[in-house]
Amino acid sequence: xxxxxxxxxxxxxxxxxxxxxxxxxxxxxxxxxxxxxxxxxxxxxxxxxxxxxxxxxxxxxxxxxxxxxxxxxxxxxxxxxxxxxxxxxxxxxxxxxxxxxxxxxxxxxxxxxxxxxxxxxxxxxxxxxxxxxxxxxxxxxxxxxxxxxxxxxxxxxxxxxxxxxxxxxxxxxxxxxxxxxxxxxxxxxxxxxxxxxxxxxxxxxx
Ligand SMILES: Nc1nc2c(c(=O)[nH]1)N[C@H]1C(S)=C(S)[C@@H](COP(=O)(O)O)O[C@H]1N2
Ligand SMILES: [Mo]
Numbered sequence: 532x533x534x535x536x537x538x539x540x541x542x543x544x545x546x547x548x549x550x551x552x553x554x555x556x557x558x559x560x561x562x563x564x565x566x567x568x569x570x571x572x573x574x575x576x577x578x579x580x581x582x583x584x585x586x587x588x589x590x591x592x593x594x595x596x597x598x599x600x601x602x603x604x605x606x607x608x609x610x611x612x613x614x615x616x617x618x619x620x621x622x623x624x625x626x627x628x629x630x631x632x633x634x635x636x637x638x639x640x641x642x643x644x645x646x647x648x649x650x651x652x653x654x655x656x657x658x659x660x661x662x663x664x665x666x667x668x669x670x671x672x673x674x675x676x677x678x679x680x681x682x683x684x685x686x687x688x689x690x691x692x693x694x695x696x697x698x699x700x701x702x703x704x705x706x707x708x709x710x711x712x713x714x715x716x717x718x719x720x721x722x723x724x725x726x727x728x729x730x731x732x733x734x735x736x737x
Pocket of ligand 1: 546547548549550551552596597632633636664665666678679680681682683684
């Protein structure tokens, strides 16, 4: 196994389009908004212009779909998640974020996992506006997790004290979704908890 490719993954040169339901073509940069809500002191609804007025960053990273394709060296531009977290003035009791999408898809991750410099609320790929088929005008970009954690057509970030497992997560997919641990399914999360318990590394997340 190459150190670059996570276990069980195969490199693809193309870029598959994968999602439940249809593409919401009516959602454009002009109609799109992003709601910051939940356990926050500064709830807000941002327009695309508001998003562009925030600090921007480009990240180059590999993406890994749980169905086993990996695409190398993708280049994304957007606003770091941490900037939006700070903009929302998240309360100390908030630990998770639910990413709410157009048409009802959701996924979630701990705020800590989303708070490093690789995670973007992204609007541009390889220098071009994100295509509707790939989640445009705006989607999450979370390259260190399987790609189902990178919510397409993002419409809200809901900050919560308790986790609320998302669309794929309640259908048997891992809530951890770590390509390097190869936690693909719920049962793999249980395996990881056992491994960490044995090593005295397990910290319950409530
Ligand atoms: N809103 C929404 N986002 C979603 C999905 C979805 O069904 N709906 N599918 C996820 C899955 S399983 C994958 S692999 C990626 C695929 O992104 P792509 O079509 O740009 O390759 O989007 C993720 N984000
Ligand atoms: Mo996926």
